[in-house]
Amino acid sequence: xxxxxxxVLFVILAVAIVFSFKWSDMTRYSKYSKEDQVNIAxxxxxxxxxxxxxxxxxxxxxxxxxDSARMGEEMIKYGRLSDKSNKRISxxxxxxxxxxxxxxxxxxxxxxxxxxxxxxxKNKLPFLQGATFYGMYNKRHWYNGDYDKKYGELVxxxxxxxxxxxxxxxxxxxxxxxxxxxxxxxxLHYYKSLEYKMGDLVFTNYEIGLLSKAVVxxxxxxxxxxxxxxxEATHETFGTSKLPEIEGYQPNMENGEYIYVYGCLHCHSxxxxxxxxxxxxxxxxxxxxxxxxxxxxxFSISHITRYGTYAISGRKQYMxxxxxxxxxxxxxxxxxxxxxxxxxx
Amino acid sequence: xxxxxxxxxxxxxxxxxxxxxxxxxxxxxxxxxxxxxAEAPENSSIVTESFAAIRVINNHxxxxxxxxxxxxxxxxxxxxxxxxxxxxxxxxxxDNLADVRIAFEYGLFKDINIGIGRSKGIGxxxxxxxxxxxxxxxxxxxSGMPISLTFVSAMSAPYRAKxxxxxxxxxxxxxxxxxxxxxxxxxxxxxxxxITLQMNVGYNHRNxxxxxxxxxxxFAGISGRYRFxxxxxxxxxxxxxxxxxxxxxxxxxxxxxxxILTGGHAFALTFANSRGCTENLFIPGTVExxxxxxFRFGFSINRRFKL
Numbered sequence: 299x300x301x302x303x304x305x306v307l308f309v310i311l312a313v314a315i316v317f318s319f320k321w322s323d324m325t326r327y328s329k330y331s332k333e334d335q336v337n338i339a340x341x342x343x344x345x346x347x348x349x350x351x352x353x354x355x356x357x358x359x360x361x362x363x364x365d366s367a368r369m370g371e372e373m374i375k376y377g378r379l380s381d382k383s384n385k386r387i388s389x390x391x392x393x394x395x396x397x398x399x400x401x402x403x404x405x406x407x408x409x410x411x412x413x414x415x416x417x418x419x420k421n422k423l424p425f426l427q428g429a430t431f432y433g434m435y436n437k438r439h440w441y442n443g444d445y446d447k448k449y450g451e452l453v454x455x456x457x458x459x460x461x462x463x464x465x466x467x468x469x470x471x472x473x474x475x476x477x478x479x480x481x482x483x484x485x486l487h488y489y490k491s492l493e494y495k496m497g498d499l500v501f502t503n504y505e506i507g508l509l510s511k512a513v514v515x516x517x518x519x520x521x522x523x524x525x526x527x528x529x530e531a532t533h534e535t536f537g538t539s540k541l542p543e544i545e546g547y548q549p550n551m552e553n554g555e556y557i558y559v560y561g562c563l564h565c566h567s568x569x570x571x572x573x574x575x576x577x578x579x580x581x582x583x584x585x586x587x588x589x590x591x592x593x594x595x596x597f598s599i600s601h602i603t604r605y606g607t608y609a610i611s612g613r614k615q616y617m618x619x620x621x622x623x624x625x626x627x628x629x630x631x632x633x634x635x636x637x638x639x640x641x642x643x
Numbered sequence: 644x645x646x647x648x649x650x651x652x653x654x655x656x657x658x659x660x661x662x663x664x665x666x667x668x669x670x671x672x673x674x675x676x677x678x679x680x681a682e683a684p685e686n687s688s689i690v691t692e693s694f695a696a697i698r699v700i701n702n703h704x705x706x707x708x709x710x711x712x713x714x715x716x717x718x719x720x721x722x723x724x725x726x727x728x729x730x731x732x733x734x735x736x737x738d739n740l741a742d743v744r745i746a747f748e749y750g751l752f753k754d755i756n757i758g759i760g761r762s763k764g765i766g767x768x769x770x771x772x773x774x775x776x777x778x779x780x781x782x783x784x785x786s787g788m789p790i791s792l793t794f795v796s797a798m799s800a801p802y803r804a805k806x807x808x809x810x811x812x813x814x815x816x817x818x819x820x821x822x823x824x825x826x827x828x829x830x831x832x833x834x835x836x837x838i839t840l841q842m843n844v845g846y847n848h849r850n851x852x853x854x855x856x857x858x859x860x861x862f863a864g865i866s867g868r869y870r871f872x873x874x875x876x877x878x879x880x881x882x883x884x885x886x887x888x889x890x891x892x893x894x895x896x897x898x899x900x901x902x903i904l905t906g907g908h909a910f911a912l913t914f915a916n917s918r919g920c921t922e923n924l925f926i927p928g929t930v931e932x933x934x935x936x937x938f939r940f941g942f943s944i945n946r947r948f949k950l
Contacts (some may be wrong), residue, residue: 389711389949568691571709574947575906576692580836586873597906613907615949 307349308513310341311496339497344436346496347524350517355438357460359490370488373481374399374431377474384481388474390615395565395572396428396471399492405500406433406528411626415553418560425561425625427606427618428471429532434460435486435493439531441466444621447536460486473614499527534621539594539601541634542627554636557629565617573615581641588641591634599634690783693791693833694841696909696945697748697756697777699866700880700898702922705791705831705841707779708750713950716746716760718920718943720913725936736939741765744920746773749950754779764801765918765928767813773799773921783833791833796826799923812853820851823923827862840867843882847926855890860927864896874904878911882926894932896925900941909945914938 348354372379374393378386400423403413409429418425440463441453449470456463464485468477477485501509505523512520559579564570566577577583590597596607596617606619620630694704697714708714722739723729729736746760756777764771775797783791800821806813815821827845834840847860864882871877882896900913916938917925931937 569689571712573906578692578836582836582870582873589872612948 304514307346308510311346311509311513340495341497343494343496343499343524343528347521350513350521350524352521355460356458357435357486357489359435359486362490363487366484366487367491368488369481370484370486371491373485374488384478385475387468387477387481388472390474391472391572393428393431393467393472396426396618398423398426398428398430399432400430401432401498402430406494406498407500407526409529409532409623411622411624411629414624415556415629419553419556423560424564425557426564427620427624431489432492433494433498433528435489436528437530442531443533444536445534460489471618473609473616494528499524501527532623534623536619537604537622537627539598539604541592541600542631544628544631547628547631549635550632551636551639553629554632554634554639557625557633558636561620561625561633573617581643584637584641587637591638599637600630603630603633687784687786687788690785690791690833693783693831693839694868695876695902695904696911696943698911698943698945699841699868700878700900700911700913700915701896701917701920701925702843702864702866702880702882703775703777703793703795703827703829704866705779705793705829707754707777707793708748708756708947710750710753711950712750713948714748714758715946715948716744716748716943718742718744718746718941720915720918720920720941721939723931723937724914724939727936729936741918741939741941742920742924744773748775760921762799762920762924764803765924767806767811768801768924768928770803771799771801771921771924773797773923783831789832791829791831793829793831794827795829797824797922799823799921812851815851822850823927824848825922825926827922837870838867840865842866847923849927853891855888857886857888860887861885862926868902874906876902878902878913880915884926892930893927894929896929897933907947911943911945913941913943915941 344355344358369379373384373387374397377388377392378384400421401417402423403409403417405413415425417423437460439457440460441449441456445453449466452466452470456466461482464482465477468474501523505527509520509523512523562577563579565572566575568576568578577587586597587599591599594601596602596605602617603620603625607616609616625633694706696704697706697708698704698716701718720741720743722733722736722741724736728739733739740763742763742765744760744762746758748756748758748760751757757775758777759772759774762771762773763769775795777793777795779791779793781788781790781792783789800823801813802821803813805815808814825845825847827843829841829843831839831841843864843866845862847862849856849858852858862882862884864880866880867878869877878898878900880896880898880900884893884895887893894916896915896917898913898915898917900911900915903910903912915925916931916933917929918931918939919925919928920941931939
């Protein structure tokens with residue numbers, strides 16, 4: 299019986315892999331409102347892994363509850379339910395100030411800064427400090443790497459628990475209140491609606507062949523192959539304010555402009571009212587940044603990018619830093635080069 | 644009789660704006676931009692940072708406090724910098740405090756601000772509380788709408804004990820006589836990243852004035868900003884009273900200043916002939932003359948909080 303089931307599953311999987319090439323580079327949005335029609339590329343990676351014998355995660359949700367997911371989405375986008383029946387989670391930020399809701403790279407197994415920039419530029423996605431919520435449900439570890447330098451021991455119980463990670467994000471990252479159990483459950487349901495589907499993963503021909511066999515003969519190997527096609531934990535590395543020196547570096551103005559417009563202005567645009575420091579596409583802004591380039595304070599691009607600012611009493615809005623995994627040194631230099639050029643135009 | 648009519652008219656004007664604001668509230672709660680826009684073309688966006696703060700120097704600017712933000716303002720004006728009351732003996736006015744105002748102003752909705760404040764007051768009008776209502780009717784856009792237009796209505800009342808001398812301007816027969824109102828329309832245009840000009844016309848009404856004076860005053864003004872850098876700018880502000888009786892000694896408010904922005908704080912260092920910090924005091928109550936050295940140093944600190 300189990301064998302027959304696995305065979306059926308294999309056929310479905312094989313078709314899904316073929317289709318994945320078609321869909322893998324598309325920006326994906328929440329599917330919690332999907333229609334009854336089943337799309338093979340939309341099969342849950344998590345469910346397939348569990349079928350192959352993988353352990354369920356602590357935050358496992360078998361089926362998205364549409365109402366809960368809607369409420370989770372409202373809290374993520376607006377900081378509270380749209381009917382205003384709960385208190386705002388944070389006065390200062392909403393989740394989408396720092397996190398995208400779409401896939402950020404063409405290949406979920408490659409979340410390098412360059413892959414993020416290329417995909418973001420192509421799809422006009424905000425270039426943000428936080429990890430995308432797309433596929434957050436599929437991760438297994440959060441706040442890894444240098445985050446303990448910023449949040450100390452608060453990160454330890456978030457590293458294996460998405461529930462605790464959400465709570466830390468609410469109370470520390472957004473400087474808001476503690477979320478209630480039902481609120482976090484709603485967010486988890488929304489995350490579930492943004493989980494990786496088989497169509498999101500990118501396999502090579504060799505991997506397809508290997509996976510086809512492994513699904514029938516070696517479930518452990520099949521799981522390993524699938525796991526290898528997306529990132530389960532990112533080890534964030536904090537940089538320093540020292541201006542990077544890269545041998546043979548050639549500035550890329552297009553990249554610099556993209557980072558300024560879709561990164562800096564995402565929060566610093568005056569219309570957004572997220573920060574107290576406004577930036578625009580005007581010469582005054584560029585000149586200001588250019589003048590402060592070599593200062594050791596938060597007006598210097600390299601300083602603010604790598605260190606960010608911290609929430610202090612009376613000034614809770616702060617800027618999270620771009621880690622080396624969010625923005626490479628080369629990209630930082632592109633941003634600086636773009637600002638310099640615009641300031642001196 | 645005439646006085647009562649003007650008093651009633653100014654009360655009505657103030658509350659008409661409140662009634663109007665309630666209509667706007669209903670619209671705003673549906674998250675729709677209440678600003679009147681004449682078919683904004685695509686890619687047209689609202690022009691921002693016309694001024695750094697919600698005041699140019701002492702008078703209002705067209706800038707609004709964003710919704711759910713609170714602005715805390717401390718404004719000071721010192722004594723005469725020069726002239727007979729200034730100079731070294733009074734250390735250029737720093738020994739004398741002309742007026743000080745502490746205020747909390749709030750972005751109630753996207754296009755509606757309210758504020759309350761308390762001033763030391765000037766002359767006989769001391770211990771002054773004030774409040775205002777401000778509504779952004781039009782906002783300048785990069786294409787389509789060439790100007791920003793804002794309505795402001797403010798009310799002040801000194802709460803000091805009244806004078807027993809019935810000839811005094813502070814012998815207020817009733818509580819209503821203590822009130823002063825100023826209603827104005829501000830029209831501004833940001834011409835470039837550096838230059839913004841604003842014109843204002845309005846009506847000031849004092850419910851109790853001296854025998855030779857008149858209750859209602861129409862005025863017009865001009866103010867502007869020139870930005871040297873992102874965080875440093877020059878400001879000026881002039882208000883001309885149009886119909887003051889010649890029997891009254893008065894001057895028009897003229898102020899210049901520099902603004903310094905630090906990201907979160909807006910500082911303004913100013914020089915003005917007027918002593919008062921709010922429009923209800925400095926528009927009708929200025930008698931000092933720049934030419935006689937009767938101008939003073941002042942400063943204001945604006946700090947914005949999210950609530």
